[in-house]
Each structure stands twice: as structure tokens, then as C-alpha cells.
Amino acid sequence: MKESPGVVDLLGVLAYAELSAYARMTEDAAVLAPSLGDRVALSELAVTEYAHFRLLRERLAELGADPAEAMSPFVKALDAWHAQTRPGDWLQALVKTYVGDGIAADFYREAARHLDPSIAKLVDDVLVDEGRSQFAVERVRAGIETEPAAGGRLALWARRLVGEALSQAQQVASARPELALLLVKSVGEGQADISRLFARLTEHHNKRMAAMGL
Template identity: 65%
Template structure:
């Protein structure tokens, strides 16, 4: 699928808006919930990284001859709704959202990029790299659970809710944007078994993140 196809523009548009809103929400969470100035600064650094990813995507969309705002516009309502439905109530919920919630959405976009050209796959991998987010969230969540193991049950339920909302959002976007849906299954279409394997990969990655955070029975 060529870089300038409608499906690719849709993919880059949804990613660009996702990264822009991630920047805004992380910055807001840092101001509202961070218990120390060091935590506020660290989460602010993560937010700044997300904004850098947004700029890369915006510039790539423009280089394809598309208008970045028009490319992002179809996805504003769904992504804003997801953030509204998963607004954290405290620092711990903000940490889980930053890693698990944003992570599962990123996995969905990676799946969509699997059928794109190598340059697009590389770009998606670059902007969805979660190294700084992972290190930040895992370190602080592990420390919080060591201090108060009772947090585990509540936060595991919170993570499950976010994943359900993220997958529902992904399905709604695919249904509303046929070119984006075509990326998920390939130009020739994939059988139900492959679609099942895709969701198995999403579930596996979610389980890995939960274990990293210590939000599983054996975590």
C-alpha cells in the first residue's frame, strides 16, 4: 500500500491526534496528580516526547501532500471520548493509563501498519516506542505496590476497563474508516483465524504490560 493512499493518511492522522492528545493529557496529569516535583518533571518529559512524535507525524502527513488538520479531524471525537471515559482519579490511575491504556491503543495502530510499506512501518514503530513511558510507569508502580499491595485489585480493574474501551474505540474507528480497516486485514483480506491471532497478539502484549507493572497475581 503506497504512502499516499487514503489508508496510510488515515493511519498517520489517527496516530498524530493520538500523540497530540497524549501530550496534553500527560501534561495535565503531571500538574494534577504528581506527588513530587521530580515526578511532575519526569511525567512532563514523557509528555514532551509524545509531542515530538506528533510533530514527526504532522510533518510526514504534510510531505504526502495531505493537510494534517484534515487528516486528524475524523478521529477527534473517538479519541476525545476515550480520554473522557478513562480520566484518572489519582496518581496511580494516571500511571496505569500512561502505560497500559496508551500502550494497547498503540498496539492496535502497529497492527494496522503491518500491511504498509517499510518506511511507514518504521515511522509507526518510532513514534510508538514506549521506552521512557515504560521505565517511568513501571518503576513508580512497583514502588507503590510494594508500599501498599491493596492497590493491586483496584488498579487491575482500572487497566481492564481501559483496554476494553481502547479495543472498542479501535473497532469503531475501523468501522467508520474503511481505508483504515483495510490496513488491518490487508488489501486481499485475511481470514477469521488471522483476525483471531491479531487479537491474541493484542492480549499477549496487554498481559506483558500488566506483569511489568506488577498487576497480575504472579507479578
């Protein structure tokens, strides 16, 4: 059975996001990790991201969609996001993994809120934390304790990540109206509903920043 374009778009952008996260974490583990233990830990998280990608690819095929075609509309925007937010060091990489990926995941969850329960569950399953938060928070906090001046620099970096993420999200929404419609339906038609959505997203972001001590 063919699924609606909005659902295929949501699973397609998620699939490419997971594939990109796998590639990025693998690179960061090899290039930026300061110790073998850190390299192993981030590599394990990367493997989890790839497993999530495979789940999404399989579901797209079950829905009658070609996974590569479903992902292709989002390649340019997500590649641009990663190119514009390439971390310069290990702590920046961790903040990107936690804050940048976190706000994107919040949007995906909102878009899936009122979909078929099996689709909503799949989205929740592939966005599960899997220890990423604890890994990033512990190491960022330790880094700031060692180098207190790093806190201000990382806070600016986190704000840049969010700004770039919102910019790319707007481009995707304008190019893929069916996907944007899922988000609109999830929050209702009124300005108050949209305001509550952004209030929730902001609250989640502020909690992540506080958790890292930023």
C-alpha cells in the first residue's frame, strides 16, 4: 500500500538524518576523539544510528516507496547543515551531537504525533536516546571543568547550531509542503498552538543547555 507523501517524506528525511549521523560520528570518533575510550564510545553510538537507518529503510520499502528516492529531496539541505556546522574540536562535536541533533529530533517527534500508531512508534524508536545524552553531557561538563573559558565558546556554538538547524528546516518545509503539513496538523491551526509548539521546543533546548552547564 502506498503511504501518503508526507509520511514518506518524514521517514525519508529521518532515514537520511540517521545515515548522516552515522557517517559524522564515525568521522568524529576517528579524527576528534581524545582517547581510545572516547573513540570506542562514539563509534558504538554511530553503529546504533546505522541500525536506526536500516529500520527506516525497511519500513519505506514496506510502504512501497524507494528508500533512495525518499531520501534524495533532503540530501542537499542536510549536507549543507553538516558542512556549515563542522565541529572544530571534540567538545564542539559533542555539543552538536546533543544539541543540534536534539532539536531536529524534537521537530520529527512533533510531526509524527498524530500519524498511524505504527509510524509514530517507529519514529520514537529511531529517536531513542541510547545513552547519547549522558555520554555528551558528562564529557562536556568535564571539559568545562578543565577549561572554564570553554563554556562561553560552546554556548555560542550551540546557538549557532540551533540557528542553522532552523534555517535548514525552513528550507525543507518550503520545498516539501506535505511534510510541513504534518507539523501544522500536529499543533493545530491557530497561532497559539504554534506558539506552544515553539515554547516546548525552546524548553527542551534550554534543558539540554543546562544539563551541559552552558
